[in-house]
Amino acid sequence: MRDGRGHILADHPSTPAEVERPEQFSPGSPLGTVTIGGDGPGTSLLCGNYHLDQGRPHPLVHQLPEIVHLATRHGRHPELSAAVQLLGTELENPRIGSAGIVPALIDSLLLYILRAWIEDQAPTATKGWAAALGDSAIASALTAVHETPAAPWTVESLANRVGLSRAAFARRFTAFVGEPPMAYLTRWRMTTAAKLLRESEAPLLTVAARTGYGSEYAFAKAFKREYGQAPGGYRRTSRAA
DSSP states (O other), X not given: OTTOOOOOOOSSTTSOOOOOOGGGEEOOSSOOEEXXXXXXXXXXXXXXXXXXXXXXXXXXXXXXXXXXOOOOOTTSSHHHHHHHHHHHHHHHSOOTTHHHHHHHHHHHHHHHHHHHHHHHHTTTOOSSHHHHHHSHHHHHHHHHHHHOTTXXXXXXXXXXXXXXXXXXXXXXXXXXXXXXXHHHHHHHHHHHHHHHHHHOOOOHHHHXXXXXXXXXXXXXXXXXXXXXXXXXHHHHHHHHO
């Protein structure tokens, strides 16, 4: 569910929804459970959610359908099937280490779901992230930006890295990703900076250096332009929230 919308799961549209009651919830480690329903055959559902910054969603999120449904097909996406089985085993029979294993498996499950969706779209996709990640040149450029955002990237240096002319690379990148290379680089640098500000005590000068800015002033100016407030204020606000 791309946007986390409220929804009802039922056997038929005319079936009235059951509202869960507090006594149906059982806290547990690593995950709690809720038991609802009648006397029919049992079904186990794994439910979870990720909290995403809706103010600056990644372009890939925009291109996901409202509901991602991956049908079970024999032999298709074996890694995803294996992750589901491993997760089910850990949840049904928690043992030593389950508290650390389950969160890692849930993260892996999300990535396998996204990979499966992208691979299903790639053969017919003509633009967008599914196509970008299936294009060796653009995927290589994205990997370079993601791994080393502090590098002094230019359109020309990225084009040289992937073996395209400057003009051809700029057109191809923009068509697939939806924004020019330097605009995406800035977006990624600011996303990386925001994460560092939220999750670390790194000084602003260090954050600036790790995101490709030669001075704290230049970094603060770019950050305020993107987020509407200075880095220090953003750090305090996010910590308070």
